[in-house]
Amino acid sequence: MFKPLSIFIGLRYTAAKRSNHFISFISMASMLGLMLGVAALIVVLSVMNGFDRELKQRILGMVPHATISGYGKPLDNWSELIEQLESNPEVIAAAPFVQAQGMLTSRGVVRGAMVNGINPEIEKNVSILGNHIESGSLDALNEQRFGIVLGEILARYLGAKIGDKVTLVLPEASVSVAGVVPRLKRFTVVGIFSVGAELDANLAYIHMRDAAKIKRIGEGVDGIRLKFDDLFTAPTKVRAIAAELDGYYYASDWTRTHGNLFQAIQLEKRMIGLLLFLIVLVAAFNIVSTLVMVVTDKKADVAILRTLGATPGRIMRIFMVQGTVIGILGTCLGTLLGVLLALNIAGIIAWVEETFAIQFLDPNVYFISTFPSDLQWNDVGIITSTALIISFLATIYPAWRAAKTDPAEALRYE
Incomplete structure (x- = not known):
């Protein structure tokens, strides 16, 4: 050759x-x-x-890809807004939420936490929370019993197990006959989740109606969480979607919370x-x-x-x-x-x-x-x-x- x-x-x-x-x-x-x-x-x-x-x-299965909220006021028309958002072909699912920062106490231990008020049925469409419940059940959250689902690390810090009581203290004062006292409410632990990230140490979930009662916002919600097929296009998509809505809405996305x-x-x-x-x-x-x-x-x-x-x-x-x-x-x-x-x-x-x-x-x-x-x-x-x-x-x-x-x-x- x-x-x-x-x-x-x-x-x-x-x-x-x-x-x-x-x-x-x-x-x-x-x-x-x-x-x-x-x-x-x-x-x-x-x-x-x-x-x-x-x-x-x-992490991005738990935190919102993007959110739409009102400027300093709750969204009372959230049901119609969700229908309008889900009609957009770029939006996979949407879910309402009520958010509050507070402290959880149990057995003399106090830990700061971000408490999210959710609708358990709708939340499953936009979050992986239901797939990572270690004990208890996400469906046990309802507006009759004031239940709470804790992150595994947070529950371990508080020494809380299923059925235990924890107290949520909000950084807002209420005036009563006893004087000015912090706003607080006792919850029963109905579930513990673990996604294996820092979210396990600072996240807790309650029913959104319970959260609305504690925050005194009536039937409204703080915002609507959106899920997209491609999370990297969420920053540009959510702003375009918010601009098309009737009224003035504030758009945010995951890059502002976990982009770093x-x-x-x-x-x-x-x-x-x-x-x-x-x-x-x-x-x-x-x-x-x-x-x-x-x-x-x-x-x-x-x-x-x-x-x-x-x-x-x-x-x-x-x-x-x-x-x-x-x-x-x-x-x-x-x-x-x-x-x-x-x-x-x-x-x-x-x-x-x-x-x-x-x-x-x-x-x-x-x-x-x-x-x-x-x-x-x-x-x-x-x-x-x-x-x-x-x-x-x-x-x-x-x-x-x-x-x-x-x-x-x-x-x-x-």
């Missing part, structure tokens, strides 16, 4: 057993370094994507990716050093090829082929290893934890106890193509040096 001379000789140089074992070792080390760098980059970015996905599903958290994750992902990319860059420099030593070792061969009529361009292509083969092998092996590890990282970590009796993620500290992994093929494509391009660029200078070899000077002492 016909092969171009530069490819044929370049492949022979790559596969040949060298008398200089140090060069062979450096060549193998550069290929392994590239392989490990690519694999590490794929695995770490997949784990970062997994954490990002878990946070989106858990996701920006921090994205920044962390970029910085870790940059640091690991340096590993690939170091491996590429190893290819440069390998080829420089090969060129020095093969000066006599290059000189003979030049005397036989090989052009400088052909000599350059010979050594570029050799370096590119090292880069391709290292990148392909690294991609294969990285993909396999990324797809099985949870099982591997579980086996390590069980074998060596260690725990990487304590569920009492972190919001998840397993390593999530979300392998995104566009990341794999970018990493692989970048590694190949860097490997190819790393071959240019050594190959150019080889092409500049003077035959007479190289053969003088042979």
Whole structure:
């Protein structure tokens, strides 16, 4: 089978057993370094994507994608407003809410909390709360019994279990015959939820009618929570929707409450990716050093090829082929290893934890106890193509040096 001379000789140089074992070792080390760098980059970015996905599903499954509320006054026409909002094709679901900041007390312990008044039936359409009830039931919330659903960490702080009483204290004073006293109400714990995030420590849910009575807003609600198919388009969509409504409404979205958290994750992902990319860059420099030593070792061969009529361009292509083969092998092996590890990282970590009796993620500290992994093929494509391009660029200078070899000077002492 016909092969171009530069490819044929370049492949022979790559596969040949060298008398200089140090060069062979450096060549193998550069290929392994590239392989490990690519694999590490794929695995770490997949784990970062997994954490990002878990946070989106858990935190943004609990907090509103967007809200529409009145300017300093409750919404009395919320039923008609929900029908109007749900008629918009961009809105998946809408639910009313009443919100209050207060303190919960039980057994002498006081904790601050954000208390959300909800309609349990409608709330299931816009929130994952019903899927994360650890004990009790969300349906137990009703306006007759003044029930409350607590986050798991909040309930643990208060020492509250199902059936226990907790007292909600609002930062508003009421005037009575006894003087000025804070507004408070006793609730019965009817459920405990756990989404495995900081929300478990500061969120509580009651029926919206109970919340409206405590806040004394009659039949109105504080606002309407919206759910979109794509949460990243919520900021622009909710403002456009609010502008189309009759009257004046205030639009807000998740970026104002939890945007900093996701920006921090994205920044962390970029910085870790940059640091690991340096590993690939170091491996590429190893290819440069390998080829420089090969060129020095093969000066006599290059000189003979030049005397036989090989052009400088052909000599350059010979050594570029050799370096590119090292880069391709290292990148392909690294991609294969990285993909396999990324797809099985949870099982591997579980086996390590069980074998060596260690725990990487304590569920009492972190919001998840397993390593999530979300392998995104566009990341794999970018990493692989970048590694190949860097490997190819790393071959240019050594190959150019080889092409500049003077035959007479190289053969003088042979």
